[in-house]
Amino acid sequence: MVRATDELSRVFAALADPTRRDILSRLREHGPVTVGQLAAAYAMSRPAVSQHLRVLADAGLIVQDARAQWRECRLTDDGLTNARDWIERNRADWSQRLDNLATHLAGPATTAKTPAPPTNRRAR
Amino acid sequence: MKQFTLERDFDAPIDEVWRAWTDPDQVGAWLHSAGGHTPRESIRFDVRPGGEYRYTMVNDETGSRYPTGGVFREVQEPTRLVFTWGHPDDDPDAAPVITLDLAPQGTGTRLTLHLAAIEDIPDPMDTLIRQGWATGFDQLGELLTGAAARR
Numbered sequence: 001m002v003r004a005t006d007e008l009s010r011v012f013a014a015l016a017d018p019t020r021r022d023i024l025s026r027l028r029e030h031g032p033v034t035v036g037q038l039a040a041a042y043a044m045s046r047p048a049v050s051q052h053l054r055v056l057a058d059a060g061l062i063v064q065d066a067r068a069q070w071r072e073c074r075l076t077d078d079g080l081t082n083a084r085d086w087i088e089r090n091r092a093d094w095s096q097r098l099d100n101l102a103t104h105l106a107g108p109a110t111t112a113k114t115p116a117p118p119t120n121r122r123a124r
Numbered sequence: 125m126k127q128f129t130l131e132r133d134f135d136a137p138i139d140e141v142w143r144a145w146t147d148p149d150q151v152g153a154w155l156h157s158a159g160g161h162t163p164r165e166s167i168r169f170d171v172r173p174g175g176e177y178r179y180t181m182v183n184d185e186t187g188s189r190y191p192t193g194g195v196f197r198e199v200q201e202p203t204r205l206v207f208t209w210g211h212p213d214d215d216p217d218a219a220p221v222i223t224l225d226l227a228p229q230g231t232g233t234r235l236t237l238h239l240a241a242i243e244d245i246p247d248p249m250d251t252l253i254r255q256g257w258a259t260g261f262d263q264l265g266e267l268l269t270g271a272a273a274r275r
Binding site: 037 | 126
């Protein structure tokens with residue numbers, strides 16, 4: 001029971017900091033990152049970032065992979081779940097971007113977009 | 125396999141759709157996630173085989189930055205664009221690849237987007253840590269159940 005309490009304290013301590021919560025959220029939404037990439041994203045020194053990562057890793061929330069990238073540690077992390085989540089996340093993101101693209105192409109900001117009269121089809 | 129295909133018809137001629145993807149003055153207007161924007165000054169596009177591109181999306185609320193970049197693999201204006209996609213520092217050979225195929229469709233354009241990731245080789249240490257975390261989580265569950273029962 002003592003061991004579980006210690007782990008619980010470490011998890012709560014890890015999540016008590018807003019930057020660490022943001023780091024976890026970033027790993028969840030955008031996949032693995034390196035210390036350098038996090039330092040740039042938060043305009044923070046590498047030692048400061050590493051300190052946050054140590055707290056998150058001690059709490060068992062993140063882990064470093066073979067390519068020195070930090071990623072979220074998931075409870076049921078089998079290959080199939082991973083692939084499915086990746087597909088869902090990226091498909092939704094790109095579908096949103098294509099919606100944005102449709103709006104951009106239709107909007108007044110598009111350069112030289114004048115509706116072609118029906119008799120004036122462009123040959124392609 | 126981490127891959128999927130999206131198909132979308134756009135009510136614009138093929139060269140306009142191509143430009144929306146390759147003109148740095150246009151890309152920022154639409155290539156961002158909900159709740160984010162892409163500043164023009166962050167955009168660099170060298171649209172040729174082997175050329176690099178990069179842009180940074182900024183979260184509107186928190187200001188945190190998400191740089192994106194990669195290398196163009198194939199450039200066949202206006203019908204095919206293939207490029208790697210990930211963090212600008214990533215090794216392009218390990219990064220996911222996006223393949224865009226454009227075709228005229230009536231007065232508009234059909235766009236097919238295919239995104240495929242290179243598969244990770246699982247690290248044995250990852251498995252050990254996951255198992256350890258799973259054990260801890262079970263005990264957390266028991267702890268919380270016990271605490272609730274004692275109320």
